[in-house]
Amino acid sequence: MDSTITPRPCSIASSLHVLGERWTLLAVREMSYGVHRFERIAGYTGASRNILTDRLRTLEQAGVVERRQYSEHPPRFEYHLTEAGTELAPVLLALSEWGDKWANDPPITSFDHDCGHPLKIDHTCRHCHREITRDSLTPRRR
Template identity: 65%
Template sequence: MDIDTMVGMETMADREPRPRPCPAAASLELLGERWTLLAVREMRYGVHRFEQITRFTGASRDILADRLRKLEAAGVVERRQYSEHPPRHEYHLTAAGEEIGPILQALAQWGQKWGPGGTAEFAHDCGHPLDAVSVCRHCGEPVDRASLRVSPEPTG
């Protein structure tokens, strides 16, 4: 594209600001409440019983029950009964829930570098500390801001 074409183009920053449809925003409607991702984290670690999830997350019983109900309704977790008397259930991630794993890993990696941190460190099977990056499954190239395209473009 030549400079004459670029001069007449409207950029995203030039458009009238307004909320735009966004899959990240839609995902945060479900996953963005406090304790939700921590409950998913515990299930990824193999913790499935309500009492254990409560203890490992620090969430109150009422709040955790609410978050698990929402995750179940959205198809992210499923309840499995493990006791009839009294009725008791475990919570397991569905395929949709398992796909949250890279999000949690990215948050943990960011927190280790920029946030308040924590003591957990992750390593890959190869033995090296995990340094997860986003890559395109089609071409294998890294995904960064310069290579990302939004479709359809917001109109304004």
């Protein structure tokens, strides 16, 4: 191996540092569906209590989730997505679409848009409106 090759600084790697653990995006999925209480998030994801506690703590420290107390005796909290967490919606939809195409036969979940048609994610440049492909991208370091 060439000793001059070092890990590439990358926003994907930074994102995975926060979101890359197995149960993390499933917890975000549940909160995006309106599930906010710990027991229900655990139940719908299948995560164990200790793992879910760790994932929610990481998400809270990263500013993706906020805890809101709903009971004083005993103290109980709900988990809600922050603006950063809400902005993960397109990521979740893209993963769902990919999973329907490549990981599940037949697809498990589908979404309808409020226009009445099945949702199809459109990967286009907002500036020129052309399709985004690997060949149309050039990485540029800031």
